[in-house]
Amino acid sequence: MDVKTAFLHGDLDKEIYMEQPEGFTIKGKEDYVCKLKKSLYGLKQALRQWYKKFESVMGEQGYRKTTSDHYVFVQKFSDDDFVILLLSMLMIS
Numbered sequence: 001m002d003v004k005t006a007f008l009h010g011d012l013d014k015e016i017y018m019e020q021p022e023g024f025t026i027k028g029k030e031d032y033v034c035k036l037k038k039s040l041y042g043l044k045q046a047l048r049q050w051y052k053k054f055e056s057v058m059g060e061q062g063y064r065k066t067t068s069d070h071y072v073f074v075q076k077f078s079d080d081d082f083v084i085l086l087l088s089m090l091m092i093s
Contacts, residue, residue, distance in 0.1 A: 054087070
């Protein structure tokens with residue numbers, strides 16, 4: 001999984017529109033808006049979309065999310081062999 005691509009260009013669940021970016025306004029169509037096809041870095045949806053993609057890929061790889069903590073994934077190979085993966089989501093504003 002390409003983490004950078006998944007975070008910066010995640011799929012959207014809802015339709016999201018934005019004003020035309022400054023400097024890219026089309027003359028005579030200043031009141032038009034742009035429909036986003038992918039999430040953008042900085043949108044509050046970006047982190048949620050990244051996590052949904054991560055969760056999906058982990059499931060495809062055989063990991064399952066624990067019921068007690070949604071950021072802990074476990075994959076069991078045998079009675080004695082397993083992997084525990086902790087996803088740390090540090091937000092710095």
